[in-house]
Amino acid sequence: MVKVDRRIMRTQEAIKKALLELMSEKSFDSMTIQDIADRANINRATIYLHYLDKYDLLDKIIEEHVTNMANLCELEPELDWIESTVLCMEYLERNYLFFSTMLASEGATYFRNRFVQHNVEEFKKDVDVKVGKNLGQNEDIIAEFVANAYVGIVEWWIRNEMPYPPKEMAEKVGDLLERII
Known part of the structure; x- marks a missing residue:
């Protein structure tokens, strides 16, 4: 396991x-690397040490949150729908700034598509069309239906x-998910 320097972690978080x-x-398109650097109180060059550009930065943040949510379910595969959903909802609450910003900003479409796709893959694992209510x-x-409803x-x-x-x-x-899947 590689140990990450705390200064690097603090810089990336900032x-x-x-x-x-x-x-x-403001809109993502009107934002510059200099704006981000000024807000983070660092030099522009420092951002380029960690990210290619603002699009890479946004992509890395989105990927981090999607991965974290996926990992929640993988850590506890024996959980039922409600227990698993509690973990997800608590994660959403802890990361309110990210999710509320992504859903209210111009990046919402891109984020929403990634979030839906992640959920489609997760729900496919539980769909059984050979027996029961989904025969x-x-x-x-x-x-697709369940993932879009969930998102x-x-x-x-x-x-x-x-x-x-x-x-x-x-x-x-x-409760709603159990009725469908």
Whole structure:
């Protein structure tokens, strides 16, 4: 296991935070590397040590969050829908700045597509079209339907400033998922 220098971790966190804060204030396209550097209180060259450009930075942040959410489920594969959804909702709550910014910004379409695709892959693992309530259905259609519904309710929850605590929200969503899958 490679040990990462804490200074590098702090610098990268400052850069990511600066990008998210700026995205909540202005469009991503109008943002410059200098804007990000100024907000993070670092030199422009420091950003280029870690990222190719602002698009690479955004992509790395999105990938980090999608991977973290995927890892939550992989760490606890024996969890049922509700328990697994609680973990996801708690992660969303802990990372509210990221998710609320991504869903309210111009990067929303790109992020949403990545988030939906991640969920399609996860839900496909649980869809059974050979027996039960989904007998004869198309696996791809079910996975797309459920993933888009799940992402849609997450968007609603975040845009409405999380009106229900993660556990309660997870129970509501988990109940709905069990009806479909």
